[in-house]
Amino acid sequence: MSEEIWIVDDDRGVRFVLAEALRDAGLAVREFGDVAAARAALRDARPGVWLTDVRMPGEDGLSLLNELNAQGIGPVIVMSAYTDVATTAAAYRAGAVDYLAKPFDLDHAVEVVQRALASVASPTAPAGSGVAPGHALLGESAPMREVFRLIGRVAASDLNVLVTGETGTGKELVARALHEESARRDKPFVALNTAAIPSELLESELFGHEAGAFTGATRRVAGRFEQAEGGTLFLDEIGDMPLVLQTRLLRVLAGGEFYRVGGRELIRGNVRIVAATHQDLAARVAAGQFRADLMHRLDVVRIELPSLRSRRSDIPLLAQHFLAASAQELKLPPKRFARATLKLIAQRDFPGNVRELENLCRRLAVIAPGSEILPADLGGHAGAPASGEWTDALREWAVAALAGGEADIHARARDALDQTLLLAALQASEGHRQHAAQALGVGRNTLTRKLGASRTRRT
Numbered sequence: 001m002s003e004e005i006w007i008v009d010d011d012r013g014v015r016f017v018l019a020e021a022l023r024d025a026g027l028a029v030r031e032f033g034d035v036a037a038a039r040a041a042l043r044d045a046r047p048g049v050w051l052t053d054v055r056m057p058g059e060d061g062l063s064l065l066n067e068l069n070a071q072g073i074g075p076v077i078v079m080s081a082y083t084d085v086a087t088t089a090a091a092y093r094a095g096a097v098d099y100l101a102k103p104f105d106l107d108h109a110v111e112v113v114q115r116a117l118a119s120v121a122s123p124t125a126p127a128g129s130g131v132a133p134g135h136a137l138l139g140e141s142a143p144m145r146e147v148f149r150l151i152g153r154v155a156a157s158d159l160n161v162l163v164t165g166e167t168g169t170g171k172e173l174v175a176r177a178l179h180e181e182s183a184r185r186d187k188p189f190v191a192l193n194t195a196a197i198p199s200e201l202l203e204s205e206l207f208g209h210e211a212g213a214f215t216g217a218t219r220r221v222a223g224r225f226e227q228a229e230g231g232t233l234f235l236d237e238i239g240d241m242p243l244v245l246q247t248r249l250l251r252v253l254a255g256g257e258f259y260r261v262g263g264r265e266l267i268r269g270n271v272r273i274v275a276a277t278h279q280d281l282a283a284r285v286a287a288g289q290f291r292a293d294l295m296h297r298l299d300v301v302r303i304e305l306p307s308l309r310s311r312r313s314d315i316p317l318l319a320q321h322f323l324a325a326s327a328q329e330l331k332l333p334p335k336r337f338a339r340a341t342l343k344l345i346a347q348r349d350f351p352g353n354v355r356e357l358e359n360l361c362r363r364l365a366v367i368a369p370g371s372e373i374l375p376a377d378l379g380g381h382a383g384a385p386a387s388g389e390w391t392d393a394l395r396e397w398a399v400a401a402l403a404g405g406e407a408d409i410h411a412r413a414r415d416a417l418d419q420t421l422l423l424a425a426l427q428a429s430e431g432h433r434q435h436a437a438q439a440l441g442v443g444r445n446t447l448t449r450k451l452g453a454s455r456t457r458r459t
């Protein structure tokens, strides 16, 4: 077996630095500027490992990968600047052993090549079925690229996956992407939010019931397991599942068989389970609220979604996407963010993560007056105020007041807030109460009352 590494990339710069790094590591390297040249070289030689770009003028890297894979020539490592789930998963499906997201770290690239060389004896994965459909899952930050890579890696397998992450981080989207990128994509994707269903109904929701199984069960109903036959069942908020049902679910997962509620017919299912939770399952196990054996069965592969505030570089991309999508969906004229507005948004903390950002953009699509969304538009309408502004000063004051054991902290802060806002508005309206009230978005009576209250307290 040849130990030569073949690099196919139309970008000379990439070829050069990569080839140098590999040679420094003691490997022999051959470079090709396009697929045709590499294919010609195949007539009288074989590489140890291929590294190929995806999008190149002429034939693209994936079609080469498919062909090499069909002929058992490999292993192939795909390099691409396109790090979305669809491209990554398509590469893995076509038989890539690894995926390097450009720009990549050279040491990491050398390591990946060495690993591929070491595993040369093992056969490559079977060829896949072409290019994947587009995905709603967006992100360019390093942690999201890692998520896409994992999805690409495990989608084609039938392994159970546990998706973890705070609320609104995209757990359901990941489950859908896993389904779309698997051979099950033409079968149903069925989602069930365990926390949203009363526990006494959950069993019949999951496994279905026969007519007469309980009061009100007038006909046989298929449960989510049956509905998802051949496809994927997404169990959201799995941490909230009652213990009795955990036992039942465990039995079904272990045996692959179940009965409908009130039924005698044993049903054999073929369903892939993707579960999600925002809770720390291990902690729930320790507290006796979740079965350890069920956790291990669900947590075969874990995909951890990062919070939005830990990947702020994705915020502008997501915000622009949501703004455009909202305008289209609500049939509103398109708007765009001023650069300063995007910067302010990217500083926010978003405890509700991507969902909260999506809601903010939807609101702005509706209420921002101009075609360009300015920082002022974020003002009172945009949810929590940006961190790093007056709230920081307020927080400092509160921390000091709490530490000093002061009394009536909330009332005093509220008074100070009222007074500051009212005086600023009155100044701006040159003492005109009606205008000041309008500008603040409060009624005139409220303004008068608050003015009175703050005066009374001060005296």
Ligand SMILES: Nc1ncnc2c1ncn2[C@@H]1O[C@H](COP(=O)(O)OP(=O)(O)OP(=O)(O)O)[C@@H](O)[C@H]1O
Residues within 6 Å of the ligand: 136, 137, 138, 139, 165, 166, 167, 168, 169, 170, 171, 172, 173, 174, 236, 276, 278, 318, 354, 355, 358
């Ligand atoms: N990476 C992403 N790219 C684009 N949209 C996203 C992304 N992540 C989340 N969203 C959007 O944010 C919203 C929330 O996502 P999703 O429902 O998947 O989150 P979740 O983690 O399952 O939330 P919960 O824990 O509250 O159920 C959805 O509208 C989804 O389309």
